[in-house]
Amino acid sequence: MSSDSIKRVLLVTGLSGAGKSTALKTLEDIGWETIDNFPIRLVDSLLQTPPSSSRGDSDLPLAIGFDSRTRGFEPEKLFNSIEHLQQNEGYLISTLFLDCTGGELERRYGETRRRHPLALDRPAKEGIALERTLLEPFRRWAGHVIDTSDLTTNDLQRDIRDRFTLDKDAVTTITITSFGFSRGIPNNIDLLFDVRFLSNPFWEPTLKQLTGLDPEVAEYISKDPSYPEAVEKILDMLTFLLPRYQDAGKAYVNVGIGCTGGRHRSVHIAERLSKDLRGAGFSPNVLHRNLASRPLEALESMQKLKENRGV
Structure with missing residues (x-):
């Protein structure tokens, strides 16, 4: 099979507050089609959908974001879905995991005054610990891991561009x-x-x-x-x-x-x-x-x- 006919898919996940939204926005800026919080079990159907007519013949690589808030989030079932996708020779599946220390995540939640999605009525620290446990298998399995604890938004954007830019010769x-x-x-x-x-x-x-x-x-x-x-x-x-x-x-x-x-x-x-x-x-x-x-x-x-x- 020609490398040009292989669909490139990047699964983007990680701890809430670690930078998933920034990563997906940066991927979109450098030419990826991005979808956030899309049920992984439906990805196979999504990949078989023809690209929008507005893009002509272009079928962009796809970045899909998911985390503990994604509908139907069950780690074991997600692994089975991803393994099923990887058996298709027409797909090149890779995973990006965004990590961050608990202390830094607490600071970020305190600074933004947002509630952690897994601790709506409890301290953010408890939600962070629970989510880390749920997502640990994905961290071990991911091909790309970025720890954003000491990164600014610009640092993260630069790292994403360095790793995933499609056209390395793109000119401003x-x-x-x-x-x-x-x-x-x-x-x-x-x-x-x-x-x-x-x-x-x-x-x-x-x-x-x-x-x-x-x-x-x-x-x-x-x-x-x-x-x-x-x-x-x-x-x-x-x-x-x-x-x-x-x-x-x-x-x-x-x-x-x-x-x-x-x-x-x-x-x-x-x-x-x-x-x-x-x-x-x-x-x-x-x-x-x-x-x-x-x-x-x-x-x-x-x-x-x-x-x-x-x-």
Whole structure:
């Protein structure tokens, strides 16, 4: 049987509060289809269901979460169901168990003020001990065990990505957006740079109707004494941060470059940074949100007045 035709299934379980929800959300982010608290005895039927038509021909690997709260949770019957699944050569079944010390779980429950599902009217400590006993066979049997006692949420997400990422060569999508502060800040910006300190071509009659894509405007902006160092520092920051976003598994990074109207300085700087980043091995997309907007002298005048007042 071809490896491409084998359905990959990951069973995700562990102690309540140890990070199962975070693990499943991270798996979903990296391309897995995820279902939580699904009865294991019904998994065989689920696997035989064709993928959604919205996914085309794609049949994603499946991550199924279960724990002591799952309907029909009986360890012996669950083992029998899983062993039955493993006999099917069309399935590659593995298990991830999320563990955590009792003391840390107590602290987490105390911090969130949630009740443990197995100790609704008793101390959380008792529920944790009972659940640990129920799930111990799964911990011994699991192919992957992650102890989250000393892990932050980001640490756990990174571990899940390292173990289960489907496309090891996936690249973060970088988008550089130029915009005008006078027309509002885009709501999806991760890194924001304000370039209103640079000389404004709007106040040059021959440049007002041009944009940052025109060489005359680019030349004017680049003559500002602050220009070389500013571009260098912004580029240094981006080339430092972008690989770290990539390592953290961030799918999209949106960089905003803002000036007053979004037609001159921000456009030029976005284009310049895009060119320099491509030279450094990145592949950014560039969007100019306000490039086609009509120049508004009242907005530029208001901004100039604020600058003169030191606001």
